[in-house]
Amino acid sequence: MSAKTKLPVGQEAIEEFGWLRAHRFLLLRRASQLLFLSLFLLGPWFGIWWVKGNLSGSMTFDILPLTDPFITVQSIVAGHWPELTGLIGALIVGVAYALIGGRVYCSWVCPINPVTDGAHWLHDKLGLQKGWQPKPGTRYWVLAMVIAVSAITGTIAWEIVNPISMLHRGLIFGMGFAWAFVAAVFLFDLFVSRRGWCGHLCPVGTFYGLLGQKSVLRVTADKRADCDDCMDCFAVCPEMQVITPALRGKDGDTPLILAPDCTNCGRCIDVCAMDVFHFTHRFDDTPAPGRDARERTQPASGASRAA
Template identity: 50%
Template sequence: MAKNLAKDAGKEAIEALGWWQTHRFLIYRRLCQISIMACFMLGPTLGILKGNLSSSLLLDTIPLSDPLIVLQTLATGHIPEMTTFIGVAIVVVFYAVLAPRVFCAWVCPLNMVTDLAAWMRRKLNLKASYRWPSSLRYWLIPVILIGSAISGTTLWAWVDPVATLHRGLVFGMGAGWILIVLVFLLDLVLVEHGWCGHLCPLGATYGVIGSKSTLRITATNREACTKCMDCFYVCPEPEILKQPLKEGDRRVMSQECISCGRCIEVCPTKVFEFKPRGAQQIQVSTKSPSITK
């Protein structure tokens, strides 16, 4: 079967499986992101979630801390309170056990902005003007830590668009909209999946944390692959899908997977599914299709 056009990604799945099956994880993710934002907004009233994504208190009892912020704080030479260490331990254990980069697809409010940019890029058939190495985000982490040590401040907090958008939605955006628009234009015009796939150091941090996590997207039914390429079109990290669709391990083992489930939704032949990492692997066929982007 010939590959589909990028702007038509998911169309076959809608015809074969229906609209809900083709968008269910997307809807779940939006509900999750909006619900978390609502909990922060209503924090002073309901007391469910107080603070922000950098540091918060759940039910007035459970501390939650951003691992990258804590690392920057330590780099400045300051020692956080014990509750901060407890908060970061809870966050690290949660994301280390669950699935790769769950924060990025299910919690981060900026994901809605970058998803919109990716959707518009496909519909308008825009081509990337530049190509950046995906490893750039990992190099940003030591740069940020060194900068924090030199400046004596949590340097990234000043320019982090994730924190800016979250603070803006809860407390008022002001000039912060400029930074969010720049991220949107970066993804739309300059670099395909530029922010989430190449630049975001917080996503890289959660990628490292979740590298051994339990739940994995798995090409259980890869023999049914028709090479339509729809999964590659919608995936923020398309390179990670190549190996599971070839011979060998069917699981997406890359820590760069954001566990969004879009590849599962848009596949009309149900090639992919979420599966526990320790689940018994299906016998690999030597006739699996060769997939190239």
């Protein structure tokens, strides 16, 4: 609920801009996720092999290799040096996500994202408690553990339990044990830890966050002086801690959200009725007044009464 209006989250934006405008990036994300998943399923389902493989590694039109760089790192530490095609594919994907924002993968590509978003939606509808929240550094320990296990066992350790791969196999081969991993992620986020999987545990998101630390694509709170403290942006953000430095900054502080945890999902842009947030690039040095600017432009209560 909006802290000021007591309206449902995003309702003010819907009334101001219309439903489509207030959900545009959410809809684009779902379309993007469906597109990527469909490309991989065209072959197994319909015999149209434009793309062969899955999100771990694929070949598009028998020309373009794409490899998950996280898989490549595990393979190398496990003692299995990838073929040149695999290395080229990892380099292409790595450079792309390093430029546009590593965790764009999480919000615009990963098929598990709708699962965890669905769990979060139901969590709110049921009015459940926030639940257990792992410490901020937990995700990095999980990432380090996965790489260490790969090195010790000589295997690509994460692929054994990767829910992304499990979901892909389940869609191709039908219901089976693979779906248990996907259901476990949903139930974990629903009952154990709100936004716990993507926000605190998944090593894939952590890896891509590190990869995209200096990425070009960013969200800016360039109109933060207009913020009315409705808190809707915090309510929808999967990594709400990244908003505060940009939104609450003073004059001279950057309005850019520079934290690598930001997924560039655009939901803060969608739900803001004051149009505070926008997509931009990390070199955008457009000055933005801080929150204190609004206070300076508002007349004092005494002066107002005298007038």
